[in-house]
Amino acid sequence: MIHYKTCFNLLCLQLSISLSLPSITSAAPALQENDLIAICGDSITEQRKYSVNMAAYFLMCQPESGLRSMQLGQGGENASIFSKRLISEVLPFQPDVVTTCYGMNDGGYQALNDDRALRFRESTQKYIDELRAAGVRRIVLGGPGAVDPQTFSRSGRPTTAEIYNQTLSSLSDIAREIAAHNNLIFVDIHTPMLEVIHQAEAKYGPEYYVAGSDGIHASDNGQFIMSYAFLKALGCDGQIGTITYDAETDTATATSGHTILSAQLGAIDLESTRYPFCFAGDPSSPNSSIGMLEFIPFNQELNRYMLVVKHAPAQQMKVTWGEDSKVFSAAELAQGINLADEFLNSPFYPAFRKVVTALHAQQGYESRTIRPHLKMLLDWEQGFPEAFNEKPELFAWQKTKIIERAAERVEATAQKVVPVQHRIVIESVE
Template sequence: MRILPLLSIFLAAVSLRAEYLLPPNARVAVIGDSITEQKIYSKYIETYLLACTGRSDIHVFQFGWSGERAGGFAARLENDLAVFNPNVATTCYGMNDASYRPYAPEIGAEYEKNMRLVVDGLKKVGVKVMAIGSPGGVDPDYFKKNVTGQDYNDNLSHLRDIAKKLAEENKQPFANVYDTMISALTKSKAALGKEYGPFGGDGFHPAPAGQLLMAQAFLKALGFDGDIGRITIDMKGPNTASTGHTVKGLQLGSVTLESTKWPFVFDADSSSAGSNRSILPFTSFNQDLNRFTLKVVNLGSAKAKVTWGTQSKEFSREQLEAGVNL
C-alpha cells in the first residue's frame, strides 16, 4: 500500500479552534529578544502555519531584538509594529529580564510592570490574539554565568508564573515555553547524556532542537489541534479523507492523494542537537501537532506494508483499523 501526496491548488480550512484564534488574513508578529532574533523558532512557526493549515491568508514577521527586555519592546512597540499591522502576536521575554542572578521580588515586579505595558501596547495597535509566552529555560550543563543554571531556572520559573497570570487576566492564550523546554531537556539528558545540548552552546540560545520546543509551545497556545489529515481506506468500499485531502484513486494497492495540508517535516539527523529531529523522542510534537492518520478497514490479510515516499513500515490489521500516524 503506497501513499503519494500530490500538490493541489485548492485551499482548505483549519480546525475550528485554530480558525478562532487565527482570524482571516492573520498577520502574526513573533516578538522577543535575541533568542527570537535567531530566526529559528519563528521560522518553524511560519512553516507550520503555511504548510500544515491549508491556508494562504497568513503572514508572519519576526521582531526579535538582541539583549532586549520587555520594557525595551514596550518602548519601540508602536513604531516598529506600525508598518506590519499585526492582529496576532507571540511574545517571549524573561531571559534578560531575570538579570542573570537568583530570583528576587523586584525582578518579578519589574517584569510584570513591563509585560503589562507590552500587552496594553499590543491591544492599542490592534492585536486581538496574543500568545503570551513564558521565558524558556537554561541548560545547567552549558550555562556559564554568575548564577548556577539551577538557580536561574528557578528565577525563570517565577517569570513563567507571572506571564501565565497576565495571560489569564487578559483572557489570552498562554504559551508555556519554560515547561515544554525543561521537560524535554530532562528526558533527553537522561537518555543521551549531559553532552547533548538542545539549548545551545551557551545553554540559553537554543539549538534547532530547543527551538522546535519553543515553536511547539506557541503553536499549542494558538489552538492548533494537530489534525493534519485523516485518510480512511476501505478495501471493500469508498475511501474518505478529511478537509484538505482528496483520495484520487486506489489501484493495485497504491493510494493517490491531492493535499493542501502537509505534515511538518524535520531535519534528517536524529542525534545532533543541531537537528530538530533529535528532540522528538522527548517531546509530544508529533502527537500534539503533527498527526497524519491512515486508517485501513476490511483488509484481507493479517498485516500490510505501508510505503509513503521512500519510507516503509509494516503494520498489523488491528493497528491499521485503529489508525496509524504516518
C-alpha cells in the same frame, strides 16, 4: 497610509506535552482565516528557529487558511525595550495576533530581586495595553525558557544555572499572573524545557545540550519545544488530513487539502496542498529537532496525517509511502495509523524544506532590513524634527514602501507552498 494588511490584500489579488501543557485562559479561537501573526521576542526569537517552525506550520500544516507571519524579534531585548519599540516596528504591520517571549534578559542573569521583578511586570503590562489599544485581537504571552545546566556554567555568567532557572521560573509565574489578569493566552516554556533537558541528558548524555552551547540560546532541539508550546497554546488541532481506503471496493477518499488522483489495486495516488510537518537529521544532535519527538507528543497532538484501511484482506499489510515500507496489522490500519509519525522520511520533505529555506530568508530580511529601516525613520523623526516636519509626505511614502516590501516578501514565501504528488501502496503480507 497603506498598512501591511492592505498591502497583503492587494498582493493576493496580484499574485492570485505528557509535558506541562501551555496554559490557555480564553476559549475563543486564537487563529482565524487570513490572520497575520507577529512573532516577537529577544535574540532567541531572532535566531529564526522556533519562529520558522511556527511560520512553517502556519503555511503548510494550515490550521487556518491564509495565515501569514512575520518574525520581529530583536537581540538583547527585554520587556521594557519591546514596550518602547513596538509602536514603530510592530504595529505598523497591523498584526491580528502577537506572540511574545521575554524574561531571559529581564532577569539580569542573576538571582531575581524586587526591582527587576517589578520592571518586568510593569513593562509587560505596558506593552499589553499598547497592543490592545492598537486593535491586536489576540496576545499570546510566552514566559522565558530555561538555561542549560551543562553549558550555562561555561559561559562565565555571575551565577549558577540552578539559581538562574529559579529566576526564570519566577518570571514565568509573573507572566502567568499577568496573562490571567488580562485574559490572555499564556505559554509555559520554562517547565517543559527544563523537564526535557533532564530527560534528554539521561538519554543522550551531557553533551546533548537543549538550551544551546552557551546555555541560553537554544539549539534546534530546544527551540522545537518552544514551537510546540506556542502552537498548542494557539489552539492548533493537528488534523493534517485523513486518507481512507476501502480494500473491498478498491476506492479511496481524502479530507480537505488532499485530492485522490487514482486508486487501483491498493495503489493510491494523491495530490496534497496541505503538508504534514517534516523532520530530518540525527536524533542525537542538538542541531536537529527530530530527537525531540521522543520527549514531546508533537506528532500525536499537532501532526496527524492518518491512513485508514477498511476491509483489509490479510491480517498483516505492508504500507509503502515514499521510499519506506512498514508492516501493520489489519486492526491497526482499521483504527488508523499516523503516516507523519510512522514514516519520518516523508515524501513531502523536499517541498517542505524549500518553504523552510524561504521562510528563513524572509525572517532574516525582516530582522536585517525591515525593522532597521523603520527604526531609522523614527530616529529621523526624533533626531531631525525640522526635516520630518518639512517633508512629512516623504517620510510617509518611505514607511509605506517599507511595509509594502515586507508584504511582498511574506507573500512570495507563501507562494512556495505548491501541490505535492505522492503515492501510498497497500499490500497483503503473505
